[in-house]
Amino acid sequence: MRAEIISVGTELLLGQIANTDAQFISRELAAIGIGTYYHTVVGDNWDRVVDAIAKADERCDVVIMTGGLGPTDDDLTKEALCHYLGLEMVRHQKSYDSLIKRFGSLNKPMSENNLKQVLFPECATVLDNDFGTAPGMLYEREDGKIFAALPGPPFELCPMFTNYALPILRAKTGKVLKSNVLRIYGIGESSAEMLVKDILREQTNPTVAPLLGNGDITFRITAMADNDEEAERLIAPVRRSLYERLGQYIYGEDDDTPEKVLVRELIAKGLTIATAESCSGGLIASRITDVSGSSAVFNEGFVTYANEAKMKHLGVKKETLDEFGAVSEQTAREMVTGLIAATGSDVAVAVTGIAGPTGGTPQKPVGLVYVGVAVRDDHGIRVNVTKNNFIGPRDKIKFNTATTAIINALKMINGKL
């Protein structure tokens, strides 16, 4: 079954909002084995909406419309859909009653316009709106094609779709689609793909899809099957092959982020961590403390922009700063070992670099960042400092600095660096 999502709304075409409705529905459809082939956005215009429905009817089996179910004259989605399908609309008594009740409890006067929200074809399934005044509808034509109209606001659409539309669609497919996402850092997209090119090419079920993430790369393995167990059985060998080729770069799976994995590992190993940040300006600490439960492992953090702060809190030597500069391997090394000493933490992360856009020199360009990690154990202190050349605007350099620091800390405590 092929699906098309038609979103109706001038606010989308003006760029006032992103089309998160289409994103949500696509993801939910994928999970029950219905592939979305097109998203279409049109404005609140009768002819263009009808035209979009006709086009979708031509090329897809499931046509889901979002938006344009409100009470104003602009809202014409349901009317255009029923016109296209040749269906007459009558008052839906249950929806009418709950509309009356809703306005009564809100102590607000109901406008005449609201009444059009409870008109539906008798042969359609009316989908309750638990969080607004506009119910949705779903209609299965004799040829088996499905047409649905859902409200635009995500907090109305998402529960309506999940609770009332999805079960009907799922009953028609009888299939499950299961995904396993491998998360990769430290290798370029094209190099990673080269390493697994044959696997990407060979696979049809499961499919393997690479995706550039937020500084990282993901490979999504997706299997279609009759049930969860069969899907997992299909995924397992492909997952194993990807681990064999890319294992050293895989830091997590599914909804993992570098900081989630790091906090999980620190908790599991009973280790504490401290941070000292120059160019990342607190972002490493902020990302680690984004993780619920991080207070158990996060000791303290310093944002030491100024040289004085580096000397005072971390014991960086004045001579080191004078001889090599604040942005240098030597300074990063003293920052991270000083941080262990100052905080008594088991793990320390320190970075120093140039986030730009100003402050770069030919010798030390914008994007040059030293990332230091130190781990203290029974044998002493292990220190690792990497030199990085990040590119992009300031926020991206900060973000990549933080990701590299977190990943390097993770590797250090797992003995992989």
Next chain:
Amino acid sequence: MRAEIISVGTELLLGQIANTDAQFISRELAAIGIGTYYHTVVGDNWDRVVDAIAKADERCDVVIMTGGLGPTDDDLTKEALCHYLGLEMVRHQKSYDSLIKRFGSLNKPMSENNLKQVLFPECATVLDNDFGTAPGMLYEREDGKIFAALPGPPFELCPMFTNYALPILRAKTGKVLKSNVLRIYGIGESSAEMLVKDILREQTNPTVAPLLGNGDITFRITAMADNDEEAERLIAPVRRSLYERLGQYIYGEDDDTPEKVLVRELIAKGLTIATAESCSGGLIASRITDVSGSSAVFNEGFVTYANEAKMKHLGVKKETLDEFGAVSEQTAREMVTGLIAATGSDVAVAVTGIAGPTGGTPQKPVGLVYVGVAVRDDHGIRVNVTKNNFIGPRDKIKFNTATTAIINALKMINGKL
């Protein structure tokens, strides 16, 4: 001129990402008076992509494609577009040279696949990619219709579109659409709208549109005119009226963020700032240091999750922590005054609270956050501590904590708190 945006990418149809590219481009086009009539999303499939281009060519004058410019075999947007337009692609020497240089400076091997990224029709304008390896292209056909292909990742697309594609499109329209955005914090959306209801209703040119932002609210005043001066003349009186009604809540305009305005004011006044964060975990420091030039005013920052850190670095008294707890007005007050003493900064910001989702009690629920600001001047130290009850998930509580701290610091140095 009518525009259509065609976004190519299976990740959009799987719902892995929202189509923020189409949102961004639509907004930018609207600002120069080009209406977007359709968004279309298709997968990485040759026939469907070519079909989408043909359909867009039928109904629009400007066709902008996003995504599918990468190095892999999946990436076929540019190839499909040039095929449709009947244009042959050859190596674009300038792009080739910078690709070689780029890989050289990254010390990474370049794969054969990367070379297809520098193939372009000789008659097209190649758009530089300042943040990635895939340049874009823009082509004006003899009939005046414009076709463009831009990369998918937003951090590559947005600057490329704004800096290189938009000027070409603007030159073709002749109309200017000018906007002035007022940024508001500290009042609810519906309350703000009530205060200016009549203004919102009356206006047609300029229009005034309220929009819920990231914790703040914006009012966008937009005028369409023949030139910049006329647009500004139309905007001025409406802007003045909004300031009269909402002035106390307006913290900035246009692309301002609370942190940008704060850094600007600190620089203007020659003041330095330091931060001490518990529940916001470094986010305040990170947001302040997101602003280019902040190193001139940002002294140092502490992430003091643990009580020991609060005592050691900020001089919070053990008795205060014992009697009132870490999350208390008293602790916030000692943190912020201690921070002034420890760092010698002119301005200090300190927060302590419960970001959740765990750690709340009936007396001190999740979302309870004390925000302290201290300002030192010739007359001594002024301190302000506010008690806040934020709602939402952990990241939202952290974000609102940071925004409130930054806005309060701004108000304090401007004598408004």
